[in-house]
Amino acid sequence: xxxxxxxxxxxxxxxxxxxxxxxxxxxxxxxxxxxxxxxxxxxxxxxxxxxxxxxxxxxxxxxxxxxxxxxxxxxxxxxxxxxxxxxxxxxxxxxxxxxxxxxxxxxxxxxxxxxxxxxxxxxxxxxxxxxxxxxxxxxxxxxxxxxxxxxxxxxxxxxxxxxxxxxxxxxxxxxxxxxx
Amino acid sequence: xxxxxxxxxxxxxxxxxxxxxxxxxxxxxxxxxxxxxxxxxxxxxxxxxxxxxxxxxxxxxxxxxxxxxxxxxxxxxxxxxxxxxxxxxxxxxxxxxxxxxxxxxxxxxxxxxxxxxxxxxxxxxxxxxxxxxxxxxxxxxxxxxxxxxxxxxxxxxxxxxxxxxxxxxxxxxxxxxxxxxxxxxxxxxxxxxxxxxxxxxxxxxxxxxxxxxxxxxxxxxxxxxxxxxxxxxxxxxxxxxxxxxxxxxxxxxxxxxxxxxxxxxxxxxxxxxxxxxxxxxxxxxxxxxxxxxxxxxxxxxxxxxxxxxxxxxxxxxxxxxxxxxxxxxxxxxxxxxxxxxxxxxxxxxxxxxxxxxxxxxxxxxxxxxxxxxxxxxxxxxxxxxxxxxxxxxxxxxxxxxxxxx
Amino acid sequence: xxxxxxxxxxxxxxxxxxxxxxxxxxxxxxxxxxxxxxxxxxxxxxxxxxxxxxxxxxxxxxxxxxxxxxxxxxxxxxxxxxxxx
Numbered sequence: 192x193x194x195x196x197x198x199x200x201x202x203x204x205x206x207x208x209x210x211x212x213x214x215x216x217x218x219x220x221x222x223x224x225x226x227x228x229x230x231x232x233x234x235x236x237x238x239x240x241x242x243x244x245x246x247x248x249x250x251x252x253x254x255x256x257x258x259x260x261x262x263x264x265x266x267x268x269x270x271x272x273x274x275x276x277x278x279x280x281x282x283x284x285x286x287x288x289x290x291x292x293x294x295x296x297x298x299x300x301x302x303x304x305x306x307x308x309x310x311x312x313x314x315x316x317x318x319x320x321x322x323x324x325x326x327x328x329x330x331x332x333x334x335x336x337x338x339x340x341x342x343x344x345x346x347x348x349x350x351x352x353x354x355x356x357x358x359x360x361x362x363x364x365x366x367x368x369x370x371x
Numbered sequence: 372x373x374x375x376x377x378x379x380x381x382x383x384x385x386x387x388x389x390x391x392x393x394x395x396x397x398x399x400x401x402x403x404x405x406x407x408x409x410x411x412x413x414x415x416x417x418x419x420x421x422x423x424x425x426x427x428x429x430x431x432x433x434x435x436x437x438x439x440x441x442x443x444x445x446x447x448x449x450x451x452x453x454x455x456x457x458x459x460x461x462x463x464x465x466x467x468x469x470x471x472x473x474x475x476x477x478x479x480x481x482x483x484x485x486x487x488x489x490x491x492x493x494x495x496x497x498x499x500x501x502x503x504x505x506x507x508x509x510x511x512x513x514x515x516x517x518x519x520x521x522x523x524x525x526x527x528x529x530x531x532x533x534x535x536x537x538x539x540x541x542x543x544x545x546x547x548x549x550x551x552x553x554x555x556x557x558x559x560x561x562x563x564x565x566x567x568x569x570x571x572x573x574x575x576x577x578x579x580x581x582x583x584x585x586x587x588x589x590x591x592x593x594x595x596x597x598x599x600x601x602x603x604x605x606x607x608x609x610x611x612x613x614x615x616x617x618x619x620x621x622x623x624x625x626x627x628x629x630x631x632x633x634x635x636x637x638x639x640x641x642x643x644x645x646x647x648x649x650x651x652x653x654x655x656x657x658x659x660x661x662x663x664x665x666x667x668x669x670x671x672x673x674x675x676x677x678x679x680x681x682x683x684x685x686x687x688x689x690x691x692x693x694x695x696x697x698x699x700x701x702x703x704x705x706x707x708x709x710x711x712x713x714x715x716x717x718x719x720x721x722x723x724x725x726x727x728x729x730x731x732x733x734x735x736x737x738x739x740x741x742x743x744x745x746x747x748x749x750x751x752x753x754x755x756x757x758x759x760x761x762x763x764x765x766x767x768x769x770x771x772x773x774x775x776x
Numbered sequence: 777x778x779x780x781x782x783x784x785x786x787x788x789x790x791x792x793x794x795x796x797x798x799x800x801x802x803x804x805x806x807x808x809x810x811x812x813x814x815x816x817x818x819x820x821x822x823x824x825x826x827x828x829x830x831x832x833x834x835x836x837x838x839x840x841x842x843x844x845x846x847x848x849x850x851x852x853x854x855x856x857x858x859x860x861x
Contacts, residue, residue: 250659
């Protein structure tokens with residue numbers, strides 16, 4: 192089983208990122224689960240969301256305490272939340288930051304840290320600092336647990352009710368992150 | 372267009388329930404939004420607004436009103452639905468009792484959440500336990516699929532026995548979780564659950580007027596309550612029977628049985644060895660975590676009182692009211708220790724509600740030690756580690772109720 | 777356990793981390809009118825005396841980067857720039 196923990200702030204699409212990860216994995220033929228850590232549902236509050244991917248039905252409902260993949264959608268939460276708690280030497284971390292690798296203070300081996308300036312891509316393509324789809328592209332690139340095609344399909348499933356333009360922009364953002 | 376054949380897809384729990392309710396074709400839905408029930412009723416309102424549903428969706432000014440609206444609609448002989456949580460069910464409480472007393476087959480989803488004060492929006496079972504004596508059938512679902520299957524059973528039994536039914540799903544843990552699920556189609560559901568057609572005289576009708584909820588003098592009140600009690604107890608047989616029918620008619624609706632489940636029916640599921648030394652009893656989404664914890668126990672050989680996972684079983688109570696006491700006893704009678712793990716507390720009592728039921732029935736019948744554990748109140752995460760600790764603790768001499776976590 | 781909350785304790789939750797953009801004020805252009813301080817929804821802008829003139833000071837512990845000050849500034853001396861994180 193692969194376990195994913197996503198940190199960020201309410202309103203940044205953290206929960207949607209976990210859901211899209213699970214939908215993508217399900218599209219790839221895996222069993223998947225995604226759920227939020229139920230923070231107070233208000234913009235700005237630090238929140239967590241989780242996803243699990245496995246080849247057999249997923250029964251456990253506990254939070255993800257030892258993530259295989261750690262995602263930080265907003266680097267500023269790292270000043271108030273110990274995002275790397277429970278991470279192991281094998282944990283892969285994808286951090287949304289404009290800073291270089293060696294400037295990221297995390298108790299994870301540097302080779303496993305993948306910084307990405309997702310905010311810049313989001314502002315360029317989406318016009319808003321909502322980075323979840325960009326992070327998805329980064330997950331597919333650095334971990335291979337989900338495929339680019341399944342992400343595109345998941346984005347369509349999730350956003351089609353909000354219009355074709357939003358779907359197209361988000362797919363463009365995913366591809367941009369994947370090809371970085 | 373509603374699809375003819377169901378297929379497995381990944382959905383949020385609330386979404387899966389809303390789609391199922393739409394396919395069940397209620398005539399009237401009324402609800403007042405409350406976290407974490409919100410997504411269910413938002414989805415139902417959206418289905419209606421998008422022209423994909425035929426029900427009347429009545430917006431209410433409070434939960435008291437929502438319950439009253441479905442009560443009234445149900446009394447006119449229509450299939451109805453409502454959903455709520457926490458303070459919402461507390462505000463509905465008076466009507467909840469009335470619906471049962473008037474024998475109206477209302478179906479309600481309770482997205483379980485703790486109760487105030489202090490304010491909590493997170494999951495536990497204290498809301499459901501507050502109305503457990505109201506005369507409703509009460510199901511508790513482990514996952515999305517089971518929640519859907521229980522909604523179908525709820526309507527079937529409610530309309531057959533004229534007793535309302537409540538499906539409890541853990542707030543956030545199920546309502547806000549995405550996982551694989553198969554939503555049975557209208558055509559599939561119709562095979563199991565045909566249109567609701569009560570007989571004239573059983574509903575409000577100007578052609579044949581009747582009165583609901585009338586005054587009952589001491590000469591009658593007790594008989595009427597006694598009958599409701601007996602009929603509710605009797606629902607156990609219907610739940611067992613209809614579960615088998617559902618399995619045959621709409622196999623896609625049923626949660627796939629676990630390989631290690633020795634018993635799996637509409638009332639309970641027992642997962643584990645034939646002759647367990649320890650049985651862990653739980654309800655709702657917690658059961659999944661407990662099953663995984665029990666399966667992992669065999670790699671934690673250094674723990675005190677270590678026993679192989681081959682001697683720990685998990686008993687899931689799917690139907691809490693009517694309480695399946697005999698079925699429970701049949702599973703636990705050979706065990707030495709039973710830990711009842713609950714997300715609820717009966718403040719001031721000796722044990723938590725589910726443990727009380729089990730202990731009361733088991734007294735003088737079996738020698739098994741039964742201990743009450745309270746966990747996960749107000750959304751505290753229940754971890755596999757906590758479950759392992761309970762397996763160890765229940766084998767100690769004391770039998771006091773404990774708060775864990 | 778204490779069940780009452782201390783009044784005024786919400787300021788313990790610093791909200792500056794929420795912002796994407798940060799306001800940068802050109803003090804040479806600023807006329808010290810104080811409109812930015814009045815419109816700030818977080819009350820994060822205070823007018824202070826600087827070289828004998830009223831100038832706005834933003835408390836970045838609480839500024840969420842909404843940009844209202846920049847929009848309302850009559851001389852357009854506040855620019856919203858991408859915040860480094």
